[in-house]
Amino acid sequence: FAGDVNQPINIAIVGAVYRPGPYTLQGGVARTGDAGMPGAVSNSNSPTTITRAIQVAGGIKPQADIRKVQVVRPTRVGTPQIFEVDLWSLLETGDLKQDAILQEGDTVLVPVATALSTEEVGQLAAASFAPDTIRVNVVGEVEQPGTVALPPNTPLSQAVLAAGGFNTRSSTGAAELVRLNEDGTVTRTAIPVDFAQGINEESNPLLRNNDVIIVNRSGIANVTDTIGTILSPLGGIFSFFRLFNLF
Incomplete structure (x- = not known):
């Protein structure tokens, strides 16, 4: 050589x-x-x-x-x-x-x-011939959804914090990790989120480049959104009738 x-x-x-x-x-x-x-x-x-x-x-x-x-x-x-x-x-x-x-x-x-x-x-x-940073997409009910650049060896909980943490509409109990595997398959795993949890493959896994973290809405937010969707057309009807002083 x-x-x-x-x-x-x-x-x-x-x-x-x-x-x-x-x-x-x-x-x-x-x-x-x-x-x-x-x-x-x-x-x-x-x-x-x-x-x-x-x-x-x-x-x-x-x-x-x-x-x-x-x-x-x-x-x-x-x-x-x-x-x-x-x-x-x-x-x-x-x-x-x-x-x-x-x-x-x-x-x-x-x-x-x-x-x-x-x-x-x-x-x-952590090797010198590994990438300096990875990019992960955090979407859903976080304060700053989008792509975040993270150091290698970053666990899921730290990525959520890097995106501003949970917002008031989020389901703080769990998130979903979507990963494109080397063989072309896609896995989607529910992960409990505990910011006090150390690195763990089941509950706080290390992230890979292009992973997607989905933070869903809470049950209360879902109910509120559903009610809002139902009532929204009614609000438009009442506004129409008010134009003619029918109510």
């Missing part, structure tokens, strides 16, 4: 990153941006490594299997060489040998993990 730092190289990054595809990179220090946005590289004499390439490609996704990252390298004989690196070892023990230097024509493949614990997802989100 050697290369000329000053020579741009053409590589490809595929798999569980936010912006897979071909890149032309030169040695430098990379910084991961928001999830789904390309990272930036500053000028320096640092070589292009696997983690720097991942940063430029927007960072790893939450379900990335960084234990089995592959580098596919073309050879003159036509049969590519395949190297496997363990970036988890880099995170846990600081094994810099795992952050291999890339060469012209390399392809970096970041596979998807079959299962990750909550603790592992949290560690991945």
